[in-house]
Amino acid sequence: MKKEYKYPKYSVLMSVYHKEKPEWLDYSIDSIMKQTVKCDEFVIVQDGPLTNELESVIEKYNNQYPKLFNIIKLEKNMGLGLALQEGIKHCKNEYIARMDSDDYSIPKRCEKLLNIFVDDDTYDCVGSFEAEFEDNIDNIISIHKVPETNKEIDKFMRRRCALLHPTVMFKKSAVIKAGNYQNVLLYEDYDLFMRMVCENHCKCYNIQESLYFIRINDDFFKRRGGIKYMKTVIKFKNIQRKKGYMSFKDFIISAGGQAVVCLMPNKIRKWFYLKFLR
Secondary structure, three states: OOOOOOOOOEEEEEEEOOOOOHHHHHHHHHHHHOOOOOOOEEEEEEEOOOOHHHHHHHHHHHHHOOOOEEEEEEOOOOOHHHHHHHHHHHOOOOEEEEOOOOOEEOOOHHHHHHHHHHHOOOOOEEEEEEEEEOOOOOOEEEEEOOOOOHHHHHHHHOOOOOOOHHHOEEEHHHHHHOOOOOOOOOOHHHHHHHHHHHHOOOOEEEEEEEEEEEEOOHHHHHOOOOHHHHHHHHHHHHHHHHHOOOOHHHHHHHHHHHHHHHOOOHHHHHHHHHHHOO
16 A cells, blocks of 8 residues: 655745746746655745846746745855745745756655655755756766665765765754855855764765756866866865865875865866766
8 A cells, every 4th residue: 555645845946047047947947846745845046146047937936936935136146055044034934945947846846845745754855866958858878876874974984975965855943053155156065965964973865766857068178177176176185174074084085085086187087077966
């Protein structure tokens, strides 16, 4: 007999800025509207002024689903960390599902995430694998896999982020207790999850299947290379070492390995990511 679940209400949190493509935003929001367990609230943070085309997409859904959307407009672009920090404050529900503005969630994504919380409400954060695709979701390039159990996640976090940011659903109270999102360039998610897992010992779980499809292209890998990115990586991970979240050995392996990857030509870096880091 199939188990019957009584699901708690949940919010969806998304940040949008002016460089997003309207058709991708439309596709992303539509995938949330087609969830088998519907959200009770959809919080969209407009991170600075948007184009008319992006505004039109948001307005279309806001008109189609009266009272569902809570649109937070920031006067200027603040960056993802501060935008989500503000968005969290406006979410009315304890359970919050993250969603990026250019990706896709399978229809049962939120249902499956909620199932874990309903089965064991001591969990603070639940994520999943993500399928990486180019152009359309039928063209899957790779599957980004992450550890399953809380113990495995805790160990993995010391060297690489064990929670895939846009795939997660977390408890608002756990995020606030850990200090909410901070303005940490390129590492807003890893920084938050390090505080949640390594400092507050939040209980986490990753469903071992792809519930989320993330859009990638050559620029995706190009952004993860170069001297500037390498310096950001080393600085961030050294801060985690000083906080005691990483041992010196973990820091050398993690930061050193990623520094080498940053210096690779983009084609080789893409091959390395897809071959060894997925």
